Amino acid sequence: MxxxxxxxxxxxxxxxxxxxxxxxxxxxxxxxxLTESMRTHWFKAEFPERFLEMGVQEENMVGVATGLSLExxxxxxxxxxxxxxxxxxxxxxxxxxxxxxxxxxxxxHAGITTGEDGATHQALEDIATMRxxxxxxxxxxxDEEESRQATHxxxxxxxxxxxxxxxFKTPRLTKINEPFKIGKxxxxxxxxxxxxxACGNMVSIAIAAAQKLCSGLGGEKSICxxxxxxxxxxxxxxxxxxxxxxxxxxLITIEEHQIAGGLGSAILEAVATxxxxxxxxxxxxxxxxxxxxxxxxxxxLLKHYHLDQKSLEIQIKKVVSLQRELKRQV
Amino acid sequence: xxxMLAQALTGSSKKTSHTSREEREFGNKVHVHKKHLDKxxxxxxxxxxxxxxxxxxxxxxxxxxxxxxxxxxGMADVFAALYFSVLKHxxxxxxxxxxxxxxxxxxHICPVLYATLAECGYFSKTELRTLRKLxxxxxxxxxxxxxxxxxxQKKHAIKHPSNIPGLENTSGPLGQGLSQAIGIATxxxxxxxxxxxxxxxxxxxxQEGQNWEAFLYAANKRLNNLTILIDxxxxxxxxxxxxxxxxxxxxDKFKSFNWNVYSINGHRxxxxxxxxxxxxxxxxxxxxxxxxxxxxxxxxFMENLPEWHGKPPDKKQAxxxxxxxxxxKGRIWWE
Numbered sequence: 001m002x003x004x005x006x007x008x009x010x011x012x013x014x015x016x017x018x019x020x021x022x023x024x025x026x027x028x029x030x031x032x033x034l035t036e037s038m039r040t041h042w043f044k045a046e047f048p049e050r051f052l053e054m055g056v057q058e059e060n061m062v063g064v065a066t067g068l069s070l071e072x073x074x075x076x077x078x079x080x081x082x083x084x085x086x087x088x089x090x091x092x093x094x095x096x097x098x099x100x101x102x103x104x105x106x107x108x109h110a111g112i113t114t115g116e117d118g119a120t121h122q123a124l125e126d127i128a129t130m131r132x133x134x135x136x137x138x139x140x141x142x143d144e145e146e147s148r149q150a151t152h153x154x155x156x157x158x159x160x161x162x163x164x165x166x167x168f169k170t171p172r173l174t175k176i177n178e179p180f181k182i183g184k185x186x187x188x189x190x191x192x193x194x195x196x197x198a199c200g201n202m203v204s205i206a207i208a209a210a211q212k213l214c215s216g217l218g219g220e221k222s223i224c225x226x227x228x229x230x231x232x233x234x235x236x237x238x239x240x241x242x243x244x245x246x247x248x249x250x251l252i253t254i255e256e257h258q259i260a261g262g263l264g265s266a267i268l269e270a271v272a273t274x275x276x277x278x279x280x281x282x283x284x285x286x287x288x289x290x291x292x293x294x295x296x297x298x299x300x301l302l303k304h305y306h307l308d309q310k311s312l313e314i315q316i317k318k319v320v321s322l323q324r325e326l327k328r329q330v
Numbered sequence: 331x332x333x334m335l336a337q338a339l340t341g342s343s344k345k346t347s348h349t350s351r352e353e354r355e356f357g358n359k360v361h362v363h364k365k366h367l368d369k370x371x372x373x374x375x376x377x378x379x380x381x382x383x384x385x386x387x388x389x390x391x392x393x394x395x396x397x398x399x400x401x402x403x404g405m406a407d408v409f410a411a412l413y414f415s416v417l418k419h420x421x422x423x424x425x426x427x428x429x430x431x432x433x434x435x436x437x438h439i440c441p442v443l444y445a446t447l448a449e450c451g452y453f454s455k456t457e458l459r460t461l462r463k464l465x466x467x468x469x470x471x472x473x474x475x476x477x478x479x480x481x482x483q484k485k486h487a488i489k490h491p492s493n494i495p496g497l498e499n500t501s502g503p504l505g506q507g508l509s510q511a512i513g514i515a516t517x518x519x520x521x522x523x524x525x526x527x528x529x530x531x532x533x534x535x536x537q538e539g540q541n542w543e544a545f546l547y548a549a550n551k552r553l554n555n556l557t558i559l560i561d562x563x564x565x566x567x568x569x570x571x572x573x574x575x576x577x578x579x580x581x582d583k584f585k586s587f588n589w590n591v592y593s594i595n596g597h598r599x600x601x602x603x604x605x606x607x608x609x610x611x612x613x614x615x616x617x618x619x620x621x622x623x624x625x626x627x628x629x630x631f632m633e634n635l636p637e638w639h640g641k642p643p644d645k646k647q648a649x650x651x652x653x654x655x656x657x658x659k660g661r662i663w664w665e
Contacts (some may be wrong), residue, residue: 013367028520052516055550060509060543067433067513070476070499075513091506091540101476158477321461 004087007144007172009165009200010108014039016151017076021047028068028156030054030061032079037167038108040144044181046157062126063106066095068291069102074155075304081107081123081164085130096160097133103136104154105130105162110140111256112288112305113168113298122161125163128261130162131234136184137161139261140255142203143173143296146231149180156183164200171204173229185237187244189214191224194250194320197241199263202254202307203229223320233263242278250323253282254314256307260285284315338588356409364370370412371414373599377569379449380410380599381655386445386458386626388651391642394462397470400625400638401532402442404563404596408621409446411602412528412559421451424495430525433499435507436532436561437471443530452496467494471502507531507540508558515556515616526610530557534566537575548616549588556616557609561596563625565636568578580620589618596621 020027021043030052031040044051054061058079065075077084084107085092096103110123131138141147147165154161173188174180188203189210198206203259210225226244230237245251253264264285271278288305302308371379383406391397413419418430434443448455453467460466474497475490498514500508505575511529518525535541548556560580566573577583584591590612592605602621609617624637627634629651632643643651 027515042498050520054547055543057507057543058549059540060512060547063506063540064513064547064638066499068509068635069513070478070510071514071517073517090503091509094500095506095510099474199562208363290398291412 002027005171006169008167008169009141009144009147010037010039010146010167010304012141012144012149013106013151013163013165014326017043018046018150019148020152021050023052024074024155026072026074027254028052028073028075029164030068030075030077032056032058032061032064032077032083034079034108037330038078040076054104057067058083059091061279062088062103063090063095065103065105066091066099066101070099074102074104076106078106078201080121080122081110082125085123085126085162089129092130092135092160097135100135100159103160104248105160107164108164108317110164110166111168111201112293112301112307113166113294115168115214115258115298115301119138119292119294124256124258124259124288124293127165127233127255127257127263128265131261131266133160133323135160136234138164138180139231140164140233141202141231142198143170145172145174145178146178146180146229149174149178150182150231153180153182166201168201170201173207180231183232183237183280185233185240186229186231186320187226187240188229189227191226191248193224193240193248194252194316195226195244195248196312196316197228197230197253197267198293199233199255203227205302205309205312206254206305209316212309213313213316219290223316225316230263230267233266236270238274241267241270242275245278245281249281250319251281252286252312252319253283254286254307254312256302257287259285259289263288271300279287282319282326284319286312286315295305334396339372345432349414359399361453373603374413376410376599377407379414380406381628383410383442383449383489384592385652386455387441388450388629388643388655390445390458390461390468391454392531392645392648393459395642396462397441397642398438398478398640399629399632399642400635401439401561402445402564403629403632404623404625404627405442405530405561405621405657406445406562406627407597407599408530408559408623409442410449411599412606413446413450416606417528418525419450419496421447421496424452425539428523428525431498431511431518431527433507433511433514433527433529434472434501435511435529436504436535437501439530439532440468440470440472440501440562443472446495447494448650450496453494453559466471466489467491468650470496474498474500481617500543501588504535505581506538508541508544511556511558512544512551512553515548515553516551518555519553525555527556529556531558531560532566533560533564533571533577534574536560536580545584545587546590552615553615556612557606558616558618560620561623562620563623564595565625565634565639567636567639569636571620585620589616590614590622593622596623597627
C-alpha cells in the first residue's frame with residue numbers, strides 16, 4: 001500500500017476542477033470568500049481569468065452563476081453548505097431550478113464531521129432542502145475519488161446539480177477510473193440478510209460494520225450485510241434498491257443528516273410510491289434526530305450522535321433479529 | 331370593444347400553449363410589421379407605439395382578470411424607447427448571438443414586456459390574451475427554461491409551456507434579476523463580445539438585500555456593458571416607498587457605490603434614448619438610469635395610486651382606460 005490511505009471529498013472536488021479547467025474552457029468557478037477551504041485555490045492558480053471571487057455573498061453568487069449559465073458557461077458556485085443552501089435558497093429555487101439553468105452548487109463542510117466549528121457550520125438539512133427542488137440533482141460522494149468522479153459527471157450533466165462535500169478524512173473506497181454514473185448506486189458489499197443504504201462519510205462505516213458482522217467474530221452468528229453506496233440521492237436508483245430489498249427484506253439507512261427529509265426519507269418515499277409491497281420490510285433510518293450538532297472532534301461527534309460503526313452494528317442486529325422473528329411467524 | 335374582446339377570446343382558444351417551433355417561427359415572420367424592419371423610428375412614432383403597448387396591457391389584464399396595472403403602464407415609454415431605438419435585437423432571430431440582452435428583474439411588470447415583444451413581432455399579439463391562463467407561454471411572472479433537456483426526468487413529468495421568444499430570464503421573486511444580468515455581462519466579457527446587458531428593476535425592489543450584494547459586485551468588476559433601468563414610480567404594494575421603507579437619496583447611494591448615475595423623466599422618449607446612448611459610452615463601470623415615472627401613466631384614474639400596483643381593471647374600468655388612451659392628446663393612435 002504505497003498509496004495514501006485516507007482522503008477528503010473536498011480534495012477530490014478541487015482536483016477535478018483543475019482537470020475540468022483544462023478540458024473545458026466554459027468551466028467557471030465562483031467562490032464566496034472560502035477559496036482554500038473549498039479547495040478552489042488550485043483552480044484559481046491555474047485559471048485566474050475563469051475564477052470569480054464573490055466576497056461574502058451567496059445570493060448574488062448563485063444569481064451570477066445563473067447568468068453565466070445562460071451564456072453557455074458551466075459555473076461551479078462554491079461555499080459552505082449551510083451558506084449556499086440556506087442563504088441562497090431563493091435564487092436557487094427561482095433563478096436556477098425553475099429555469100433549469102446549468103448551475104452547479106457545491107456545498108462544503110457538510111455534516112457533523114465538520115466538527116469543531118460547531119452547529120452553525122454543520123449542514124444537516126441540505127439534502128432535504130435541495131432534493132425537493134424540481135430539476136435538481138443531488139450527489140453525496142463517499143470518498144475523494146468518488147468526489148472527483150462526481151465532479152466530472154455533474155460538469156457533463158446539463159441542469160442544476162448540488163454536490164455535498166466535506167473535510168472529514170475517509171478511507172479510499174472507490175477505485176480510480178471505476179465508472180461513475182449519476183443515479184446509479186454502487187453495491188460496495190454483497191449480502192443476503194440486510195440492506196444498508198449509506199451515503200457520504202457513512203459508506204466507509206457501513207462497510208466496516210458489514211465486514212465485522214460477516215466474519216461472525218465473538219462467537220455470534222454471522223450476518224451478511226449488503227452495503228449500497230447511494231451517492232445520488234436524486235434521482236434515486238430505485239432499481240438497485242428494490243432488487244436488494246427483495247433479496248434481503250430488511251433495511252437500514254444511515255446518513256450524516258437530519259433523519260427528516262434526507263436519504264432515509266427519500267428511500268421510504270420511493271418504496272411507498274413505486275413498490276408498496278416492500279412496505280412490510282422492517283426498516284430503521286439512522287441520522288441526526290431532529291436536533292443540532294455541536295463542537296467536537298469529528299469521530300467523537302459521530303459516536304455522540306450514534307452514527308459510528310458500533311451503533312450501526314447494534315441497529316443491524318436489531319433489525320435482522322426482528323426480520324427473523326417475522327419470518328418465523330409466517 | 332366587446333367585439334374586439336370576443337375576437338381576442340376566440341383567437342386565444344385556438345392559439346394557446348405548446349406552440350411548436352415551426353409555428354412559432356412562422357408566427358414571427360407573419361407578425362413582424364414592415365414598419366419595424368427599417369430600424370429608425372421617430373420619437374413621435376415611439377410615443378405612439380408606447381400607447382399601443384399600454385392598450386395591449388389593459389386588454390391583457392382585463393382578459394386575465396388578475397395581474398399588475400400601474401407598473402407596466404408606467405414603464406411603457408421606457409420599454410418602447412429601448413426596444414424600438416437603442417436595443418440591438420432581431421425579432422426574426424430571438425436567439426441571435428449578437429443581440430443585446432434584456433433582463434427583467436421585477437417580473438410582475440411582465441405585461442409591458444410581453445406587449446412590447448409582441449409589438450416588436452416576436453410572437454402574435456393574439457397570444458397576449460392567454461396571459462395567466464393554463465398552458466400559456468405568458469406566465470403570470472415570466473418563466474424561461476434555460477435547457478429543454480428533460481432526458482433525465484421521469485416519463486410522467488407534467489408538461490410546461492415552452493419559452494416565449496425574446497424572453498431572457500425567469501423572474502418574479504424580487505431582487506434576483508440583477509445578479510443574473512451580472513452573470514450574463516461577465517460571460518460576454520469573458521467571450522470578448524461587445525453586446526450590452528440591460529436590466530429592468532423597480533424601486534420597491536431595491537429594499538431586497540441581494541441587490542446590494544450585486545451593486546457592490548458589479549461596480550467592483552467594472553462591468554461597463556451593464557445598464558440598469560430603475561422604475562422610480564414611488565409606489566409598492568403596501569403604499570408609497572418613502573413611507574414604507576424610504577430609499578432616498580437613491581442617487582447618492584449609487585454614487586457612493588461607484589456607479590454611473592442618471593436620473594431622468596421616464597416618459598420623455600428623447601431623453602430616454604439619449605441617456606441610454608450616453609450610458610453605453612461610459613467605460614469606467616456599470617450605469618444606472620433612474621427613470622422617474624408615473625405609475626398607471628396615461629390612465630387617469632390609475633395614476634399615482636398604490637392600490638393599482640397589483641390589480642387589473644374590470645370591464646367598465648378597462649373601457650374608461652382605453653378611452654383615456656384613445657383620446658390622448660386628442661388623437662386616435664391605432665384606429
